[in-house]
Amino acid sequence: MTTPTYSRARSAEQKEERRRHLLDTAKSLLREIPDVHDLGINELARCAQMTKSNVYRYFESSEAVLLTVLVEEFMIWRTELRAALSRDARRRGTIEHIARAFSATVVARPLLCRLTSVFPSILEHNVSAERMVGFKHGLLSVRKETALDFHSCMPSISASVFEKFIHQALPLLIGLWPLSNPAKVAAEVIARPDLAALRYDFHHDLEEGLLILLRGRLSE
Incomplete structure (x- = not known):
């Protein structure tokens, strides 16, 4: 099952859903990569199927x-x-x-x-x-x-x-x-x-x- 590509969230509920999705994606990636330094915004955005600019709305780095x-x-x-x-x-x-x-x-x-x-x-x-x-x-x-x-x-x-x-x-x-x-x-x-x-x-x-x-x- 493919994770849908996220557009910009509007409501508070949507924003929390996006934030939760990013954190869950980060945790999944951290279980796979040997070094936490390898988790970058580009990779997180790609795996979360969100744009880089969208990720920056929730986390600055x-x-x-x-x-x-x-x-x-x-x-x-x-x-x-x-x-x-x-x-x-x-x-x-x-x-x-x-x-x-x-x-x-x-x-x-x-x-x-x-x-x-x-x-x-x-x-x-x-x-x-x-x-x-x-x-x-x-x-x-x-x-x-x-x-x-x-x-x-x-x-x-x-x-x-x-x-x-x-x-x-x-x-x-x-x-x-x-x-x-x-x-x-x-x-x-x-x-x-x-x-x-x-x-x-x-x-x-x-x-x-x-x-x-x-x-x-x-x-x-």
Whole structure:
């Protein structure tokens, strides 16, 4: 079935439909391309069967598209995290349970990991201040709500402490993803037995790092 070519939207409903179509198209493309840098406005317009000028009515750049996708990914992740926190009643109320749920749900969303790893260095460029404000507010909202979820799971730690924990966990995620998914030549080199100590396991190292951060917060 061929997706229809879109003309200029007139009503608010049509505009939201076009915007949603662009984001869904971008997500489909990101599942196929190895590098998020390869998602350009030209390719997005072609695959969405919209004109380039029409795409620019909704997003000023490919980075703006990716930032919007990233906020949506964080929101989906938070829903999955909340469900994970409610499972395994025997371990609830422990930092181990929180670290395990956090890391497992992040690992399950590779697109979230890929976009998070490049948002400060790549995605926050070539976007308007208005778009950036919206992105930052979206991140702040997810952080506050996630901190409340953690606090509900472990009431002995305040939501403000969990906010600080998430604040520190973000750069851990940003750094670990590219280290755990090196370029081909680097991956072949660190596959050597004498360089095994330089390998990173994203899931294991993320969970371990989260536990270290949580223990540090508890000791303050």
